Amino acid sequence: MSPDSIAPPQPTGENVLEVSGLAKSFGGTRVLRAVDLTLRPGRVVCLIGPSGSGKTTVLRSLNGLETPDGGMLQAPAADLDIDFSRPLADATRNRLRDLSAMVFQQHNLFPHLTVLQNVIEGPVRVQRRPRAEVIDEARALLARVGLEARSDAYPAQLSGGQQQRVGIVRALALKPTLLLFDEPTSALDPELVGDVLSVMKDLADEGWTMVVVTHELAFARDVADEVLFLDDGVVLERGAPDRIFTAPREERTRRFLERLMRPF
Amino acid sequence: MDWDLVLSSIWPLLDGAVRGTIPLALVSFALGLVLALLAALARLSPRWWLSGIARFYISVIRGTPLIVQLYVVFFGLPSIDVVIPPWPSAILVLSLNVGGYAAEIIRAAILSIPRGQWEAAYTIGMPRWLALRRIILPQAVRVSVPPLSNTFISLVKDTALTSLILVTEMFRRAQQIAAFSNEFLVLYIEAAVLYWVICLVLSTGQGTLERRLERHVA
Ligand SMILES: Nc1ncnc2c1ncn2[C@@H]1O[C@H](COP(=O)(O)OP(=O)(O)OP(=O)(O)O)[C@@H](O)[C@H]1O
Ligand SMILES: [Mg+2]
Numbered sequence: 001m002s003p004d005s006i007a008p009p010q011p012t013g014e015n016v017l018e019v020s021g022l023a024k025s026f027g028g029t030r031v032l033r034a035v036d037l038t039l040r041p042g043r044v045v046c047l048i049g050p051s052g053s054g055k056t057t058v059l060r061s062l063n064g065l066e067t068p069d070g071g072m073l074q075a076p077a078a079d080l081d082i083d084f085s086r087p088l089a090d091a092t093r094n095r096l097r098d099l100s101a102m103v104f105q106q107h108n109l110f111p112h113l114t115v116l117q118n119v120i121e122g123p124v125r126v127q128r129r130p131r132a133e134v135i136d137e138a139r140a141l142l143a144r145v146g147l148e149a150r151s152d153a154y155p156a157q158l159s160g161g162q163q164q165r166v167g168i169v170r171a172l173a174l175k176p177t178l179l180l181f182d183e184p185t186s187a188l189d190p191e192l193v194g195d196v197l198s199v200m201k202d203l204a205d206e207g208w209t210m211v212v213v214t215h216e217l218a219f220a221r222d223v224a225d226e227v228l229f230l231d232d233g234v235v236l237e238r239g240a241p242d243r244i245f246t247a248p249r250e251e252r253t254r255r256f257l258e259r260l261m262r263p264f
Numbered sequence: 265m266d267w268d269l270v271l272s273s274i275w276p277l278l279d280g281a282v283r284g285t286i287p288l289a290l291v292s293f294a295l296g297l298v299l300a301l302l303a304a305l306a307r308l309s310p311r312w313w314l315s316g317i318a319r320f321y322i323s324v325i326r327g328t329p330l331i332v333q334l335y336v337v338f339f340g341l342p343s344i345d346v347v348i349p350p351w352p353s354a355i356l357v358l359s360l361n362v363g364g365y366a367a368e369i370i371r372a373a374i375l376s377i378p379r380g381q382w383e384a385a386y387t388i389g390m391p392r393w394l395a396l397r398r399i400i401l402p403q404a405v406r407v408s409v410p411p412l413s414n415t416f417i418s419l420v421k422d423t424a425l426t427s428l429i430l431v432t433e434m435f436r437r438a439q440q441i442a443a444f445s446n447e448f449l450v451l452y453i454e455a456a457v458l459y460w461v462i463c464l465v466l467s468t469g470q471g472t473l474e475r476r477l478e479r480h481v482a
Binding site: 111 | 378380381383384385386387388389390391394398399402403406
């Protein structure tokens with residue numbers, strides 16, 4: 001790996017994130033009831049669960065895109081201690097956001113910027129880091145995902161798999177402590193899924209702390225340290241992937257996994 | 265047909281276009297766009313009084329005839345001792361007018377940008393203003409070029425109304441020469457043809473601009 005490339009932050013021994021009792025309602029509907037989540041440095045947590053169970057809402061809450069209305073969040077290394085039952089100050093939300101970087105299901109790349117511009121926009125415009133240094137890092141990251149030749153292309157000129165890899169690079173370029181992925185492969189053609197998953201597996205192997213919402217059970221089994229089965233706004237079951245996938249304790253988990261593995 | 269008259273009047277008319285119609289349209293459009301952007305942003309503001317002011321402004325402009333607006337400013341305001349000469353009056357009214365119409369175009373363009381673009385901007389750490397300036401507005405501009413071009417073409421034609429408040433743009437020149445030579449049909453058709461040519465040129469430019477802006481957008 002080139003020296004310009006971005007490595008995961010050095011683990012400090014402290015947890016990256018401790019979340020407890022996370023709750024969120026949308027207009028009277030309780031979408032998250034009480035979600036607990038502890039993220040140790042370098043660990044990968046996969047969130048699985050039926051559609052509408054609240055997986056996206058959990059990720060968006062961690063990134064400050066959604067404001068939970070209850071629960072606690074601590075990030076010891078970032079000196080963050082949030083009680084969501086109280087109004088969230090903008091400055092606190094920004095510090096929470098700085099902790100993580102998000103990869104969206106629909107990549108949400110900026111269509112009017114080139115691949116390279118997409119990647120450097122945050123580090124240069126927001127973090128105000130030196131442009132030349134950021135460009136070097138961005139090129140190294142793009143090379144890692146096999147896209148160095150496309151840095152001057154516009155997102156619309158890329159395949160879905162390439163777009164999603166740029167989405168990952170855009171997140172990495174922010175040098176976050178934590179990577180959040182919301183079904184990064186579910187909008188892709190099947191033959192493009194592998195490229196994206198292998199990039200994510202490399203990141204996990206390198207020691208990034210990740211929360212991944214996914215329906216790719218093989219990936220979860222291979223990469224996750226812990227799998228959380230979310231159902232109707234609560235974590236119904238959690239454990240090592242092998243245990244969850246081979247011997248689920250809850251009936252609902254078992255039925256969900258069965259449907260995923262044998263869809264018809 | 266009096267071809268000598270056509271030929272001898274074409275220069276004063278072109279002069280009216282180059283020194284009257286065109287600069288009047290350009291200056292009013294530029295000022296109007298600034299107003300429109302401010303009004304569109306105010307209209308989208310969560311502050312009720314700010315969006316209320318913008319809503320009121322847009323409603324008044326779109327709900328009253330341009331000629332009445334011109335008359336209020338040029339013939340009406342002097343009764344309360346506010347005397348504004350023809351050119352500034354024309355620019356003031358035309359800018360306010362463009363601002364009202366273009367505000368709605370810009371607002372719609374901003375609203376047409378998918379929510380995911382705002383969210384992606386937020387997740388890379390941008391505050392609202394930076395997201396608007398760097399991510400949303402550049403895309404909204406592309407969306408609003410076609411309707412704004414139409415607004416500009418209408419504006420060019422609307423400048424003819426300022427002849428009524430004594431601005432010596434192209435149409436007023438035509439009126440003056442017509443009255444002098446008694447050749448009303450020739451002069452007014454000549455003016456019509458010149459407006460038409462200007463608008464043809466503008467629509468061609470609009471097409472080129474749109475193709476250039478759409479190059480990279482899926
Ligand atoms: N902004 C919102 N306003 C109202 N309801 C919302 C909003 N966002 C999510 N919801 C609702 O909250 C529930 C959980 O949504 P969420 O997107 O978190 O589910 P999910 O587990 O990610 O589902 P999927 O697998 O379909 O992506 C759903 O019923 C959804 O309709
Ligand atoms: Mg989801």
